[in-house]
Amino acid sequence: MANPSLMMFGxxxxxxxxxxxxxxxxxxxxxxxKGDTVYEGTLMPRTELGDPNCVVLKLPxxxxxxxxxxxxxxxxxxxxxxFRRPKPPPLLAxxxxxxxxxxxxxxxxxxxxxxxxxTGGVYPAFTPEEIYASVPExxxxxxxxxxxxxxxxxxxxxxxxxxxxxxxxxxxxNSDARGVVIAHGTDTMAYTAAALSFMLRGLHKPVVLVGxxxxxxxxxxxxxxxxxxxxxxxxxxxxxxxxVVMHGSVSDDFCLIHRGTKVRKCHTSxxxxxxxxxxxxxxxxxxxxxxxxxxDYRRMNPKGRVELDDRIEPRVALVKVTxxxxxxxxxxxxxxxxxxxxVEGTGLGHAPESLFGAIKKAGEKGVPVVMTSQCLWGRxxxxxxxxxxxxxxxxxxxxxxxxxxxxxxxxxxxxxxxxKPDEVKALMLKNVAGEISSRTDxxxxxxxxxx
Amino acid sequence: MANPSLMMFGxxxxxxxxxxxxxxxxxxxxxxxKGDTVYEGTLMPRTELGDPNCVVLKLPxxxxxxxxxxxxxxxxxxxxxxFRRPKPPPLLAxxxxxxxxxxxxxxxxxxxxxxxxxTGGVYPAFTPEEIYASVPExxxxxxxxxxxxxxxxxxxxxxxxxxxxxxxxxxxxNSDARGVVIAHGTDTMAYTAAALSFMLRGLHKPVVLVGxxxxxxxxxxxxxxxxxxxxxxxxxxxxxxxxVVMHGSVSDDFCLIHRGTKVRKCHTSxxxxxxxxxxxxxxxxxxxxxxxxxxDYRRMNPKGRVELDDRIEPRVALVKVTxxxxxxxxxxxxxxxxxxxxVEGTGLGHAPESLFGAIKKAGEKGVPVVMTSQCLWGRxxxxxxxxxxxxxxxxxxxxxxxxxxxxxxxxxxxxxxxxKPDEVKALMLKNVAGEISSRTDxxxxxxxxxx
Numbered sequence: 001m002a003n004p005s006l007m008m009f010g011x012x013x014x015x016x017x018x019x020x021x022x023x024x025x026x027x028x029x030x031x032x033x034k035g036d037t038v039y040e041g042t043l044m045p046r047t048e049l050g051d052p053n054c055v056v057l058k059l060p061x062x063x064x065x066x067x068x069x070x071x072x073x074x075x076x077x078x079x080x081x082x083f084r085r086p087k088p089p090p091l092l093a094x095x096x097x098x099x100x101x102x103x104x105x106x107x108x109x110x111x112x113x114x115x116x117x118x119t120g121g122v123y124p125a126f127t128p129e130e131i132y133a134s135v136p137e138x139x140x141x142x143x144x145x146x147x148x149x150x151x152x153x154x155x156x157x158x159x160x161x162x163x164x165x166x167x168x169x170x171x172x173x174n175s176d177a178r179g180v181v182i183a184h185g186t187d188t189m190a191y192t193a194a195a196l197s198f199m200l201r202g203l204h205k206p207v208v209l210v211g212x213x214x215x216x217x218x219x220x221x222x223x224x225x226x227x228x229x230x231x232x233x234x235x236x237x238x239x240x241x242x243x244v245v246m247h248g249s250v251s252d253d254f255c256l257i258h259r260g261t262k263v264r265k266c267h268t269s270x271x272x273x274x275x276x277x278x279x280x281x282x283x284x285x286x287x288x289x290x291x292x293x294x295x296d297y298r299r300m301n302p303k304g305r306v307e308l309d310d311r312i313e314p315r316v317a318l319v320k321v322t323x324x325x326x327x328x329x330x331x332x333x334x335x336x337x338x339x340x341x342x343v344e345g346t347g348l349g350h351a352p353e354s355l356f357g358a359i360k361k362a363g364e365k366g367v368p369v370v371m372t373s374q375c376l377w378g379r380x381x382x383x384x385x386x387x388x389x390x391x392x393x394x395x396x397x398x399x400x401x402x403x404x405x406x407x408x409x410x411x412x413x414x415x416x417x418x419x420k421p422d423e424v425k426a427l428m429l430k431n432v433a434g435e436i437s438s439r440t441d442x443x444x445x446x447x448x449x450x451x
Numbered sequence: 452m453a454n455p456s457l458m459m460f461g462x463x464x465x466x467x468x469x470x471x472x473x474x475x476x477x478x479x480x481x482x483x484x485k486g487d488t489v490y491e492g493t494l495m496p497r498t499e500l501g502d503p504n505c506v507v508l509k510l511p512x513x514x515x516x517x518x519x520x521x522x523x524x525x526x527x528x529x530x531x532x533x534f535r536r537p538k539p540p541p542l543l544a545x546x547x548x549x550x551x552x553x554x555x556x557x558x559x560x561x562x563x564x565x566x567x568x569x570t571g572g573v574y575p576a577f578t579p580e581e582i583y584a585s586v587p588e589x590x591x592x593x594x595x596x597x598x599x600x601x602x603x604x605x606x607x608x609x610x611x612x613x614x615x616x617x618x619x620x621x622x623x624x625n626s627d628a629r630g631v632v633i634a635h636g637t638d639t640m641a642y643t644a645a646a647l648s649f650m651l652r653g654l655h656k657p658v659v660l661v662g663x664x665x666x667x668x669x670x671x672x673x674x675x676x677x678x679x680x681x682x683x684x685x686x687x688x689x690x691x692x693x694x695v696v697m698h699g700s701v702s703d704d705f706c707l708i709h710r711g712t713k714v715r716k717c718h719t720s721x722x723x724x725x726x727x728x729x730x731x732x733x734x735x736x737x738x739x740x741x742x743x744x745x746x747d748y749r750r751m752n753p754k755g756r757v758e759l760d761d762r763i764e765p766r767v768a769l770v771k772v773t774x775x776x777x778x779x780x781x782x783x784x785x786x787x788x789x790x791x792x793x794v795e796g797t798g799l800g801h802a803p804e805s806l807f808g809a810i811k812k813a814g815e816k817g818v819p820v821v822m823t824s825q826c827l828w829g830r831x832x833x834x835x836x837x838x839x840x841x842x843x844x845x846x847x848x849x850x851x852x853x854x855x856x857x858x859x860x861x862x863x864x865x866x867x868x869x870x871k872p873d874e875v876k877a878l879m880l881k882n883v884a885g886e887i888s889s890r891t892d893x894x895x896x897x898x899x900x901x902x
Contacts, residue, residue, distance in 0.1 A: 063832075063834075065834050065835070066837070066840065153801075153836065153837075156803050156805075157774045157803075158803075159775040160775075185798075187797035188774045188797055191773065191774045265797075265798065266826055266828050267826050267829040268798055268828070268829030268830055269799065269829050269830070270829065273828075314775050317776075317780060318773050320769055320855075322642065322769050322856070322859055323608045323613075323639045323642045323643070324608075324609045324610040324611075324765050325768075329783075329787070332780075332784075332787060333783075335783075336779050336780070345606075346638035347606065347637060347638035347716065347719055348719045349719075350606035351606065352606055352607050353607050354607075354609075373719050374716075375716050375717055375718050376717065377719070377724075378718040378719030378720050379720070383514075386517075386604075387606050387607070389517065404771075405773070408773055
C-alpha cells in the first residue's frame with residue numbers, strides 16, 4: 001500500500017479528517033450529497049488556491065467540480081481507485097540548433113499545464129520540460145522558451161494585461177524567436193487577439209493564440225493537438241499576423257488558423273468553438289503541416305522589426321440594443337464619461353428610435369458611436385432603410401463587416417490615437433489589421449441548420 | 452408617349468422641376484453624384500412618407516436608395532427606361548368554404564406589400580386582393596383575412612406593441628382563424644416571436660411569424676415563398692406553437708420552421724439568415740408541403756382556447772460583458788431602477804471580476820441577474836470553473852441553453868408574474884415555451900467554416 005500521506009496531497013485540516021474517516025484516498029470514487037444534488041466522481045488532488053473545505057471530484061463527464069463539505073453534506077466512498085502519480089518530467093532535451101525558437105507566453109490559460117490547476121490538479125508547472133513531456137512532438141518542431149506575461153483566468157483579462165502581453169511579444173519577436181505562441185483561456189481569447197492585432201504594428205513574424213476547451217487532464221482534451229499546431233504555425237508558417245489556432249472539428253483531425261480580427265468563440269464547450277466570421281480561415285494545420293487556404297495574408301519578414309503601439313482609451317462601451325430599450329442606458333454612459341460607444345444594432349445596422357436622443361447627444365459631446373450588427377454575420381449597410389440613413393445623419397460610423405467585439409477593441413485603440421470626429425471615423429473605416437474585408441468571399445457561410 | 456404626369460408620380464416641387472429639366476421619368480436610368488459617391492440606378496416612384504427632396508434610385512444590386520438632391524449633387528440621365536405600372540389587383544376571389552381561414556396580421560414589415568414602401572415604392576396597400584395578386588398560390592391554400600396590429604419598422608418594435616400583437620392574435624385564434632401569420636420586419640422578429648411564445652398560454656393553433664430579407668419588388672425577393680410557406684404552416688400544420696418561417700437556403704427551394712424561442716437572425720442580408728440555435732428546426736416547408744423534423748412539439752387542439760398572459764416588466768436590461776468592462780455600467784442600471792438584468796457573459800457563463808461588486812449589489816437590492824453566453828451556441832455551466840461558482844454564490848441564475856435575447860424577453864415576462872428571488876429563479880429555470888432544451892441533440896451544430 002502506498003504511503004497514505006502521499007495519497008492525500010492537498011487535503012488538510014478538518015476535511016482531511018473527514019476523508020480519512022471514510023478511508024478515502026485520491027483516486028477513489030466518492031459520492032457527495034448536498035441539498036438536492038448528488039455528485040459521484042473520482043477524488044482529485046486539491047489546488048492550494050482553492051477553498052480548503054472543498055473536495056475536488058472528477059465527474060464522469062470529465063469536468064472537475066469542487067464541493068464544499070459541511071454540515072449539509074453527506075460523503076461516502078463508493079469504490080477504491082488507483083491513482084497514478086504523474087511521471088516525473090524528463091530531463092530537458094538539449095536545444096537542437098537546426099530547429100527554430102518559439103516562445104510560449106503564458107497568461108493563465110490551461111493549455112500548457114499537464115494537470116489543469118483551475119479544476120483541482122496539483123501540477124500547474126509551466127516549464128519547457130513539462131511542455132515536452134505533455135506533447136513530445138513539439139520538440140521535433142521547435143525549441144521552446146517559456147515566459148509568463150500574467151496569470152489570470154481569461155474572463156478577467158483587461159486592456160492593461162493586453163498591453164503587458166503585447167510588450168512581452170514584442171520583446172521576444174525582436175530578439176531570437178521565430179514566432180510566438182500565447183497560451184490563453186478561451187473565454188476572451190478573441191478580444192486579446194484583436195487587441196494584439198492593432199497593437200503590433202509592422203508585425204514581421206507569426207503570433208499565435210491557442211487555448212483548450214477541455215482540461216488537459218481529460219483523455220479527450222484538445223490541448224495537446226492545439227498546442228502542437230500552434231507551435232507549428234509559429235515555427236513553420238509565413239504568416240506575419242496575429243492568429244488563433246484551435247480545433248477545426250470535434251475530431252482530432254485538424255486545427256484551423258483564424259485571423260485575429262475575424263474570429264469569435266461560438267460555442268460554450270465544443271472543441272471547434274472558434275469560427276472565422278465573414279471570411280475564410282487563413283489555413284489548416286494537419287499533423288504539424290500548415291496548408292494555407294488563402295493568399296491574402298501578411299508575409300513574414302525575418303529582418304523586420306515589430307513596433308509596440310499600445311496607446312488605447314479603455315473607456316469604451318459596447319451596447320447591444322434590444323426592443324424597448326430606453327435611452328437612459330446610453331445617457332448614463334455619457335454621464336459616466338465614456339469616450340466611445342460601439343452599438344451592437346439590429347439587421348443592417350439599426351437602433352430603436354428610443355435611442356436617437358442619446359445618440360444625438362453623444363454626437364454633440366464628441367463621443368463617437370460605431371454601428372455593428374448583432375447578426376454577427378454580414379455587413380452593415382445603413383443606406384438601405386430610413387433608420388440607417390437617420391443614424392448616419394447623426395454621425396454614427398458604420399462598422400462595415402467588423403464583429404462587434406472587434407469594433408469595441410478597435411475603437412479603444414483608435415481613441416488612443418485620434419480624437420477629432422473626422423479622424424476617428426476615417427481610422428475606424430480604414431482596414432488596419434484585416435478587420436474589414438473589402439469584399440465578401442462567396443464561400444463564407446453563416447451557420448446552417450442540420451436538416 | 453405615356454402621360455408625363457403619370458410618369459412622375461410622387462415627385463413634386465423643386466425636385467420635380469430638376470427631373471423635368473433633364474427629361475427624367477420613372478423607369479429611366481440616372482446618375483447622381485454627391486460628394487465622393489456616385490449612384491447609378493433606375494428612378495423609382497417616391498413614397499409620400501419620405502423626404503420630398505430625395506430621388507429614389509434602384510441600384511444594380513437591387514436595393515433602393517434615396518438621395519437628397521441639393522446644391523452639392525449633380526444629376527444626369529443615362530438612358531430611358533420602360534416603367535410598367537403594376538397590374539391592377541384582380542377582383543377578390545370568393546372565399547372557398549373548403550379552405551381554412553388564415554389571418555395575416557400586419558405589423559409594418561415589408562413582406563405583404565407588393566412594392567416595398569420603406570424603400571420607395573408607392574403601393575403599400577395591404578388588402579387580401581393585393582396578397583392574392585402577389586402570391587396567387589395562397590388562394591389555393593387558405594382564405595385570408597388581413598388585420599393591422601401596428602405599423603412600425605421592426606427595429607422600433609416595443610414591448611407595448613408585442614402586447615398589441617398578442618391581443619390581435621388571441622382574438623383571431625379564439626374565433627374562426629385556423630392559424631395566424633404575422634408579417635414582421637426581420638430585425639427584431641426573433642424577439643417578438645419569443646415574447647408571443649411566453650404571452651400566449653394554452654396556445655392551440657399555429658402562430659407563424661414571417662418576413663423578407665429582400666424588398667418584395669426585387670426579382671430575387673424571398674417574400675412570396677416565405678409568405679406562402681407561412682400560410683401553409685398556419686393552414687395545414689399541427690404545430691400549436693409560435694414559430695418563425697423563413698428561407699432555409701439561399702435558393703428558393705425550401706423554408707424552415709423555427710421554434711419562436713430558439714431562433715435568431717444570424718446574417719444582415721442573406722435570405723437564410725434565420726437559424727435555430729441549440730436545437731433542430733421544427734420542420735421544413737417545400738412547395739406548400741409541411742414536413743416535421745421532430746416529434747417534440749405542441750400539437751394543435753381546435754377546441755382549445757388561448758389565454759393572453761401579457762403581464763410584463765419592461766425595465767429589464769441586457770448587458771454584454773467585455774474585457775475591461777467597469778462595474779459602473781451595471782451600477783448605473785441599478786440606480787436607474789432596472790428590475791432585472793440579463794448578462795451576456797463569456798464561455799460557460801462567466802463575468803469579469805470587475806463586475807462582481809455590482810452583481811452583489813444587484814442581489815442585495817433584489818434585482819435578479821441571469822447568466823447567458825455570448826458564444827450563443829452551447830449551454831451555461833457555472834459549476835466547472837471557480838468564476839462560475841463565485842457567481843452562483845452571488846445568486847446569479849444560470850440561463851441554461853437560452854439565447855441571451857430570449858432570456859431578456861423571458862425575464863420581462865417572469866418579473867410581470869413573480870418578484871421573490873426564489874420564485875424568479877424557479878420560473879427562469881422552468882421550460883415555459885421550449886426556450887430551454889433538456890438535452891442537446893447531437894445533430895445540433897454550431898456554425899462551421901468552409902474549408
